[in-house]
Amino acid sequence: MSAGRQRRKGLAPMDGNKKQAIQEDTAARLRAAGLRPTRPRVALASLLLGRGHRHLTAETLHAEAAKAGVRVSLATVYNALHQFTEAGLLRQVVVDAARSYFDTNTGEHQHFFCEDDGRLIDIPGDAIAVSHVPAPPRGMAVRRVDVVVRIKRG
Amino acid sequence: MSAGRQRRKGLAPMDGNKKQAIQEDTAARLRAAGLRPTRPRVALASLLLGRGHRHLTAETLHAEAAKAGVRVSLATVYNALHQFTEAGLLRQVVVDAARSYFDTNTGEHQHFFCEDDGRLIDIPGDAIAVSHVPAPPRGMAVRRVDVVVRIKRG
DNA sequence: ATTTGTGCAAATCGTTTGCATCTGA
DNA sequence: TCAGATGCAAACGATTTGCACAAAT
Secondary structure (H helix, E strand, C coil): CCCCCCCCCCCCCCCHHHHHHHHHHHHHHHHHCCCCCCHHHHHHHHHHHHCCCCEECHHHHHHHHHHCCCCCCHHHHHHHHHHHHHCCCCEEECCCCCCCEEECCCCCEEEEEECCCCCEEEEEHHHCEEECCCCCCCCEEEEEEEEEEEEEEC | CCCCCCCCCCCCCCCHHHHHHHHHHHHHHHHHCCCCCCHHHHHHHHHHHHCCCCEECHHHHHHHHHHCCCCCCHHHHHHHHHHHHHCCCCEEECCCCCCCEEECCCCCEEEEEECCCCEEEEEEHHHCEEECCCCCCCCEEEEEEEEEEEEEEC
């Protein structure tokens, strides 16, 4: 716990202390998940997990990182997203063949998907239920049941 | 139901008469859907709609067409799949960010998705039900509710 | 010091498109 | 005839990867 040193040439996103606190917490989470808390990973995870639940794509996160003064390559963003997903910190949502969405809410829940603008909206897990899911074929186990309610303007 | 059914992969697609009958029927369906029954479209639609319900990707269909002696470009396959989908002859299924699946079953039903081999299995519409779908945001209408039961070996 | 991750750009993958050429009505 | 389709290959956008370098343990 030393003082705040900033070897960044970019900017000063948010209050140094608070930011550092979040980053230390994040580093701990990464470590707990078996991921080495490197600077890019900590930065991305801080953005992801710092402010409540959100849905984002690799592009989105990349842009956000840039805006926050963290310059990571898009490739690193993809890597991080997948590593986080595997580590259980994120959940991948497949609704659109064109893009991959990631959801920081790993709890049980479903989604509205707005086909007009590609926006995702959470549906709390206890607000929706699938009944009578048939038994899967022999030797298969259900890993998850995903519900996507596709909505449209009109 | 005529005699010779051959499930071989070689050539000699099927008996000439039967094939022609299917194609005429298919042409009629295309016409009814507002699509000009061109040779490639009839050939593809015959493959698609000729043998019960199936799930396939553009690649799959392209390969099948080639195997059946119909040489169409992949671009044409994509075009046809989308046109058929718009015409209501097919339904697109989004389960995997990597590929687009098309389903010849346009009725109400859901799917098992096997994550090991990427296979889809139908779940009859009356075998599963989603209860308590929350109302969509103001000004939005529910277009469809998709359920994907992700399964895995084990 | 060793291992693991990063950045960049090039490579890949599935899908779409531009355009000259055909083809069905 | 002639709008509408096709084929090819180039264009495309999203994602992945190969490899030299940087950072974490």
